[in-house]
Amino acid sequence: MKRLPYLSTVLLGTAVVxxxxxxxxxxxxxxxxxxxxxxxxxxxxxxxxxxYAKWFSDYNKLxxxxxxxxxxxxxxxxIRQLLSGTVDFGASDAPMTDQQLGExxxxxxxxxxxxxxxxxxxxxxxxxxxxxxxxxxLADIFLGKISKWNDPAIAKSNQGVNLPxxxxxxxxxxxxxxxxxxxxxxxxxxxPEWESKVGRNIAVNWPVGxxxxxxxxxxxxxxxxxxAIGYIELLxxxxxxxxxxRVRNSAGVFLKADLASVTxxxxxxxxxxxxxxxxxxxxxxxxxxxxxCSFTYLLIPTTFADxxxxxxxxxxxxxxxxxxxxxxxxxxxxxxxxxxxxRELKQISQIQ
Amino acid sequence: MxxxxxxxxxxxxxxxxxxLVQGLRSGDTFAHLFTLLCAASILLVTVALVHQLYINSAxxxxxxxxxxxxxxxxxxxxxxxxALPFIYGTLITSALALLVAVPMGVGAAIFLSExxxxxxxxxxxxxxxxxxxxxxxxxxxxxxxxxxxxxxxYGEPFLKRILGFLPLFQGPAYGVGxxxxxxxxxxxxxxxxxxxxxxxxxxVPVEQREAALALGATKWESTWEVVVPYARIGIxxxxxxxLARALGETMAVTMxxxxxxxxxxxxxxxxxxxxxxxxxxxxxxxGDLYIQTLIxxxxxxxxxxxxxxxxxRVFIISTTKKGSGH
Amino acid sequence: xxxxxxxxxxxxxxxxSLTGVCALVTVGVLFFxxxxxxxxxxxxxxxxxxxxxxxxxxxxxxxxxxxxxxxxKLLLLASLLGIPIGFLGGxxxxxxxxxxxxxxxxxxxxxxxxxxxxxxxxxxxxxVVLPMKHFSTLAGSLALGVMMIPIAVRSTxxxxxxxxMMLREGALALGASKWKTIxxxxxxxARKGIITGIVLDIARVAGETAPLLFTAFSxxxxxxGWNQPTASLPVMVYTYAISPxxxxxxxxxxxxxxxxxxxLVANVxxxxxxxxxxxxx
Numbered sequence: 001m002k003r004l005p006y007l008s009t010v011l012l013g014t015a016v017v018x019x020x021x022x023x024x025x026x027x028x029x030x031x032x033x034x035x036x037x038x039x040x041x042x043x044x045x046x047x048x049x050x051x052y053a054k055w056f057s058d059y060n061k062l063x064x065x066x067x068x069x070x071x072x073x074x075x076x077x078x079i080r081q082l083l084s085g086t087v088d089f090g091a092s093d094a095p096m097t098d099q100q101l102g103e104x105x106x107x108x109x110x111x112x113x114x115x116x117x118x119x120x121x122x123x124x125x126x127x128x129x130x131x132x133x134x135x136x137x138l139a140d141i142f143l144g145k146i147s148k149w150n151d152p153a154i155a156k157s158n159q160g161v162n163l164p165x166x167x168x169x170x171x172x173x174x175x176x177x178x179x180x181x182x183x184x185x186x187x188x189x190x191x192p193e194w195e196s197k198v199g200r201n202i203a204v205n206w207p208v209g210x211x212x213x214x215x216x217x218x219x220x221x222x223x224x225x226x227x228a229i230g231y232i233e234l235l236x237x238x239x240x241x242x243x244x245x246r247v248r249n250s251a252g253v254f255l256k257a258d259l260a261s262v263t264x265x266x267x268x269x270x271x272x273x274x275x276x277x278x279x280x281x282x283x284x285x286x287x288x289x290x291x292x293c294s295f296t297y298l299l300i301p302t303t304f305a306d307x308x309x310x311x312x313x314x315x316x317x318x319x320x321x322x323x324x325x326x327x328x329x330x331x332x333x334x335x336x337x338x339x340x341x342x343r344e345l346k347q348i349s350q351i352q
Numbered sequence: 353m354x355x356x357x358x359x360x361x362x363x364x365x366x367x368x369x370x371x372l373v374q375g376l377r378s379g380d381t382f383a384h385l386f387t388l389l390c391a392a393s394i395l396l397v398t399v400a401l402v403h404q405l406y407i408n409s410a411x412x413x414x415x416x417x418x419x420x421x422x423x424x425x426x427x428x429x430x431x432x433x434x435a436l437p438f439i440y441g442t443l444i445t446s447a448l449a450l451l452v453a454v455p456m457g458v459g460a461a462i463f464l465s466e467x468x469x470x471x472x473x474x475x476x477x478x479x480x481x482x483x484x485x486x487x488x489x490x491x492x493x494x495x496x497x498x499x500x501x502x503x504x505x506y507g508e509p510f511l512k513r514i515l516g517f518l519p520l521f522q523g524p525a526y527g528v529g530x531x532x533x534x535x536x537x538x539x540x541x542x543x544x545x546x547x548x549x550x551x552x553x554x555x556v557p558v559e560q561r562e563a564a565l566a567l568g569a570t571k572w573e574s575t576w577e578v579v580v581p582y583a584r585i586g587i588x589x590x591x592x593x594x595l596a597r598a599l600g601e602t603m604a605v606t607m608x609x610x611x612x613x614x615x616x617x618x619x620x621x622x623x624x625x626x627x628x629x630x631x632x633x634x635x636x637x638x639g640d641l642y643i644q645t646l647i648x649x650x651x652x653x654x655x656x657x658x659x660x661x662x663x664x665r666v667f668i669i670s671t672t673k674k675g676s677g678h
Numbered sequence: 679x680x681x682x683x684x685x686x687x688x689x690x691x692x693x694x695s696l697t698g699v700c701a702l703v704t705v706g707v708l709f710f711x712x713x714x715x716x717x718x719x720x721x722x723x724x725x726x727x728x729x730x731x732x733x734x735x736x737x738x739x740x741x742x743x744x745x746x747x748x749x750x751k752l753l754l755l756a757s758l759l760g761i762p763i764g765f766l767g768g769x770x771x772x773x774x775x776x777x778x779x780x781x782x783x784x785x786x787x788x789x790x791x792x793x794x795x796x797x798x799x800x801x802x803x804x805x806v807v808l809p810m811k812h813f814s815t816l817a818g819s820l821a822l823g824v825m826m827i828p829i830a831v832r833s834t835x836x837x838x839x840x841x842x843m844m845l846r847e848g849a850l851a852l853g854a855s856k857w858k859t860i861x862x863x864x865x866x867x868a869r870k871g872i873i874t875g876i877v878l879d880i881a882r883v884a885g886e887t888a889p890l891l892f893t894a895f896s897x898x899x900x901x902x903g904w905n906q907p908t909a910s911l912p913v914m915v916y917t918y919a920i921s922p923x924x925x926x927x928x929x930x931x932x933x934x935x936x937x938x939x940x941x942l943v944a945n946v947x948x949x950x951x952x953x954x955x956x957x958x959x
Binding site: 379383384386387388391395397398400401404405408455456457459460462464466467468476478481483485486487488489490492497539543546570571596599600607627630634635646647653658 | 686687689690693694696697698699700701703704705707708709711714715762763764765766767769770771773774775779780782783785786787788789790792793794795796797798799800801803804805824827828831855856857858860878881882884885886887888891892912915916919920927930931934937938941942945946949
Binding site for chain 2: 083174201206221225
């Protein structure tokens with residue numbers, strides 16, 4: 001028993017040893033950063049997190065002295081941390097509003113990176129067929145007006161499907177989210193009632209439902225809760241084996257989200273994308289367009305205090321627009337249209 | 353401890369060492385000052401903390417005033433914020449936690465102090481106190497993967513069948529929600545109740561028990577009607593301390609409460625606690641009003657914990673006075 | 679009369695059995711937690727886990743080496759910040775303190791101890807992260823260090839108070855100054871209790887997640903120095919647990935096991951070394 005306090009001192013000593021290891025970074029299987037390495041910190045949208053994670057990891061493998069640490073905390077978080085100056089860059093699916101841009105100390109540039117789709121995913125065990133959703137049904141479910149899966153409104157567009165009599169568990173985001181912005185933007189366009197009651201924003205006053213944190217949290221909740229319906233980015237549904245339905249677009253065609261339908265949605269807007277790239281492409285016209293798509297943006301300040309960081313950012317953006325785009329399709333994101341890429345390459349020069 | 357019976361010794365020591373031979377004692381003055389500064393740093397930190405919370409919540413305080421505490425909306429779009437759903441969620445989950453933990457904890461404490469042989473009692477208490485050291489996030493982990501599915505599949509449907517006529521047990525069984533939050537808190541709070549209650553029960557003089565037994569009471573009657581009432585103030589203190597702890601618990605509750613700022617009569621419904629909404633939304637609240645409202649919620653929570661802790665202290669002080677008077 | 683006595687004996691038996699059940703269930707919960715974590719976490723614990731950095735979602739072979747080291751760094755700096763101040767404050771309360779000031783300090787220490795850790799996080803964010811314009815290990819350590827101070831103060835004070843006055847009087851009678859008495863007689867006599875208090879303090883703070891969420895933030899890479907965000911075990915458990923990826927869930931269990939083991943081992947060692955004395959929570 002007398003030796004025990006000394007054992008605890010040994011524990012403390014182990015901690016010191018571990019810290020010593022940090023200084024030498026000599027654990028065998030990791031790339032130790034070189035003495036003059038650059039570390040960038042970014043945070044924001046969970047929508048593109050799978051591809052950003054891949055990009056930043058691949059970029060680090062190409063340039064072992066550059067570490068870009070990105071945390072998926074939601075678009076609202078990305079914007080907020082960027083405005084506070086606590087991160088070097090942000091990321092968001094929702095373009096920054098004029099008011100937010102006004103709060104920034106320097107000019108912020110929007111760089112679209114990929115296109116993604118938001119899908120209505122659900123968890124209904126034993127369903128015989130995929131579900132078809134009309135815009136009104138989606139709005140009414142999220143308004144709380146439709147509360148059971150075998151409601152006549154749902155059955156109308158799903159003839160012959162064995163809809164159960166279970167309660168609908170709506171899942172939305174508990175954090176401030178660009179994905180929420182895309183979803184509510186779409187619902188506002190197709191449902192006047194939604195627009196007046198709830199509106200479009202990264203965080204709204206949801207009439208019903210459970211809150212999940214990030215695309216990750218919503219996917220998790222839908223996956224674990226029978227009867228749940230939630231809106232998530234396409235890749236999350238695919239990677240996690242969650243079922244999602246077709247949505248009727250503005251031309252009346254029921255479409256499932258995939259590369260073709262997302263790319264088609266972007267094609268319609270090419271002429272109208274403004275100079276600062278802030279645009280909403282939900283409910284796009286065209287028979288082949290999936291109605292709930294969005295660009296997702298990296299939010300880059302135009303002035304950097306650290307010249308090395310600035311150069312890294314510019315190099316990364318160039319790499320992302322040229323080489324990184326090939327990683328998009330395997331992860332079910334759509335590549336940027338060529339004209340957009342060309343314009344963005346020109347925009348990089350605005351970073352002083 | 354105040355019970356060390358040499359008060360004059362300490363005073364005598366202090367007299368001896370105060371300012372007598374200044375030259376030799378200058379090291380003492382320095383030590384006195386230095387340690388005084390360290391002790392004062394606690395006051396400094398607390399004042400700084402309250403100051404930061406206060407000045408960084410100026411916007412919502414001026415905009416909403418006291419109406420903040422009873423506002424029900426949480427609308428970041430229109431900048432309309434009210435704290436009531438979070439105060440409600442915090443209080444309900446804590447109340448539920450106490451409802452489950454107090455009978456459990458006091459019962460276990462009675463067993464450990466009255467019935468169990470000393471070695472078993474000490475061993476079990478040791479294990480139970482280890483429960484208090486388990487980090488909150490671990491409870492959250494177990495909550496997500498064990499408690500929530502259990503509640504969703506078996507627990508809540510069962511309660512609905514048996515007690516579904518009460519509004520408390522109506523509505524869809526999500527698994528996550530107030531019930532899950534309350535139960536997780538109960539597990540976290542039980543060790544405190546057991547530990548303090550056991551100490552207090554064991555401090556009850558043997559004569560009390562013997563007197564009751566001499567009058568023909570069963571052991572249970574002696575315990576329940578004499579010993580426990582004697583110790584009730586200490587037990588109350590443990591309950592208040594547990595309540596204070598439950599109010600501020602963040603991670604475990606965040607992970608199972610369902611993330612929805614709503615006030616609902618049903619325990620199955622998802623809700624939000626003050627600590628949980630700050631954890632979820634602080635890193636991303638855009639706009640000064642939003643951030644400062646979350647900070648104001650932190651201030652409200654801080655105030656709640658002060659009040660409850662203060663009440664607990666009052667109980668403890670009166671117990672100590674009562675104890676030493678016998 | 680016979681019926682009434684039977685009833686009373688029955689109540690006696692039943693009620694005490696119930697209390698026994700309560701105690702057993704509570705004890706059982708701890709073993710259940712340990713067992714479940716060992717089962718689930720143990721299978722995911724591997725050399726890869728302990729030495730690799732996290733990989734992007736969908737790629738296997740990720741680990742939490744940076745989180746383990748990150749937690750160690752956070753705790754080290756937090757201890758350097760919180761323990762000396764707490765220790766010396768406790769010395770003041772036990773050896774020097776005047777009545778009024780000491781009670782105020784004690785009350786405030788208990789108050790600070792009861793502050794929800796998320797509020798500490800807000801404080802550290804406002805005081806360190808915003809001015810520095812950085813999430814950092816430093817900010818996280820500040821939040822944790824401030825949480826350590828009140829516990830260290832109280833445990834040091836209590837440990838010193840158990841040292842009999844006679845020891846101090848002996849030293850003073852031999853002509854030692856007061857600070858020398860404290861340093862060479864009182865503190866060494868109380869060292870067991872003081873060290874135990876420190877170990878418990880560190881263990882308590884090692885599992886805290888909320889104050890790190892917006893101070894140390896998190897990091898997918900190694901965190902060089904003290905100025906960058908850093909991964910930590912509790913935050914990784916949280917992030918991975920609420921994700922939908924099965925691989926991340928497995929890693930969350932493993933990380934939870936590592937964290938719980940460290941915390942419990944420290945607690946068991948500390949408590950066993952002061953056994954015989956009433957343990958304090």
